[in-house]
Amino acid sequence: MPTPAPRLQAFRAGILHFVDDPAQAGDAAVVAHEDGLLVLADGKVRAFGEAAELLPGLPPEVELTDYRGRLLMPGFIDCHAHYPQTDVIASPGEQLLRWLERYVFPCEARFADATVARETAGFFCDELLRNGTTSAQCFATVHPQAVDALFAAAEARGMRMTTGLVLMDRNAPAALSVDAELAHAQGEELIARWHGRGRARYAVTPRFAATSSARQLELAGRQFAAHPGVHLQSHLAENRGEVAWVAELFPAARSYLDVFDRYGLLGERAIYAHCIHIDDTDRRRLAESGSAIAFCPTSNLFLGSGLFDIDAARAQGVGVGLATDVGAGTSFSMLRTMSEAYKVGQLRGRALSPWSAFYHATLGAARALRMEDTVGSFAPGCEGDFVVLDLQATPLLARRVERARDLEERLFALMTLGDDRAVNATWVMGECRHRRGAA
Template sequence: MKPSAPPSPRLSAVRGEIVHFLADPAADPRALEHFADGVLIVRDGHVAECGPAAALLPKLPAGTPLADHRGKLILPGFVDTHVHYPQTDIIASHGEQLLEWLEKYTFPAERRFADRAHAAEVAGFFCDELLRNGTTTAAAFATVHAASVDALFEAARARRMRMITGKVLMDRNCPDFLRDTAETGYAESKALIERWHNRDRLLYAITPRFAPTSTPAQMTLAGRLFNEHPGVFLQSHLAENRAEVAWVAQLYPQARSYLDVYARAGQLGTRAVFAHCIWLDDADRRHMAETGAAISFCPTSNLFLGSGLFDLRRARALGVRVGLGTDVGGGTSFSMLQTMNEAYKVLQLAGQSLSAASAFHLATLGGAHSLYLDDRIGNLAPGKEADFVVLNPRATPLLERRSAACATLEERLFVLMMLGDDRAVAATHVLGVPV
């Protein structure tokens, strides 16, 4: 018998219960693909095949590394569509609503990111914390300091993560120590785009903090940057808090709505992502859907800061792309499982229901779709980047006890999202490699 050819060192496989989505389960009941005993084959950091173990194990060349995670669930890596890395150290700070939160906690914390060493230390911790929680892709805010952007991109690149970030733009209504100008913000952002965008797995986002902290001139230049550099992202905040909405109406009296401020500045379009979007009307939602802009639903921060309840039903009905965001540090956990938990509760208060399948879709393929990255990440289809997480339904005594009583996959997923946290993450893989 002719001996088998030695396996490529770039070929590996994992075995376990595989769950991922081919479409949105809210629209297509066949969207969830499930292999109770499945194998995921990875070649050169990408998914080669995914399917039943009985069919795929015989195809593996002798000696192929095979990680055995039977008894655990293998899902695509989580996608966090809105988070603030400079706010890592102010998570769980007591007792303010949005505008007071910025003054009391956010701006003093962000001042420290003028120090490159501080930025690098926080960026490393931030990326490790994302990975520890099973998050492999994030759209993150930095600060006004270009060095803060460099630090996060460098940390993410070292870990081979897919990271979207950019320099915050603020030229008014903020402390002098965090203020740029319309012109310097444009020039520094342009230089950062040229240095980082599409380098490895890194993507740049033009980042006006929110309309009140940018002059009309800066908003216009941010829109110009967005249109001058096809393929870049734009991220900001929108209609999070009633007082904020009223402030925007005073600052921009000519605009029909808060969203209209961004529209007039040329900031709507594909790869534009706006966090929160609680206090919108249907005209705004339709405009977002028509332009391809997306919403990041941030339930833990919306509850923590007392901002309001997001209307997922209307966003979906009008065709707006929606992903989930932790929004650390107004958000209270890096865990997407805990974020799904709070999303369920927010929607319960709003008279809506979130199934476990829909929640996990929002945290994986739905998030990737909202970021226009679903051709690369979000599920375990062949050709996708092999980012995935292994979840242990027996990670805690309560999880183990409750999971043992579950009769269906939907019930087991629901228990995981309600009772799970970082302890349930048994492993996180980036481009097929455990990290």
């Protein structure tokens, strides 16, 4: 039988992506076409460039979608979120540890019910798509059925999803504390069932050092090492009270990061959320090991945890990706997240440029997750995930953009004034999964 011809699609719009970190490579990192064309073959990038150059070579059977007047970018990538916490977003102010006890743990206990998990996972994935996010790395709960539910919801929508069983065997409510050996066995079953299935990837997920025994951390490190391609996610040095507590629980460790290091929990595909209260020794160790940081500005501000130092991370060569951290994070929108990241930079004395903000939500996030060969840019062979942004979405945004001097200033207006209303459409592997205004 002859090989069937690939499905060819072309999308015409203003198009932007990054080939490097603008903070290091400058203008050479940015590739933009005012009238561009993105060509997909069977859902993957075949070509990307000026429309005038690519249109004449398209075969007659190509499916051409015209988005002129809008901006097309790689789909946003959320490096850290908690899907079970969707229903506690905007719960009033507490510091981290009290917030977990009052809101998060009671909410997560409900995910023993598979029906709750399935309904929440579907809503969560739809919210990501509505906000232009096509790939995410997320926490589930201690319940295997909660992991199954998120993987299944993402699979049904064609999304790239990384998640895993949350590991807690001490300092947690009884309903959420699972024996280390049992949780390890459940993780092995989930890896066999989901890791590498389509776009699903498994992440070994100790919640944070204080809620895992030494035995559980040891088993987590063993699991991370035993399965090539598996990811690891956790929290690190988010809150000063948390840091002091971890120091009491692990007195032999030099630092909070050293606790994880001692159990083999650093390495490529390991990403730690927050990393606010760490020093340069820790940052160097993160860089040396290939581990990365998820920058969560809205949750860091909401819980009063502190101001992440992205320049210090860059100086030590640590990869950084943006993250909403829903539900301590206050929005599913990566545009709102960029806006808060800019304000964090302002408070630290060095603002984040719009180039850098959009980089850390696309290629930078993909690099942090070690997925840059599949998502985050329009390099040939990458998966055809993209978001279509409407810079006329609201009267104020349209008015400001009309007066912008260049693309950089238009992007700054978009990340400052934009939200889900600016997401005209979200495409995943060449399939439209969200269209603003559609039922």
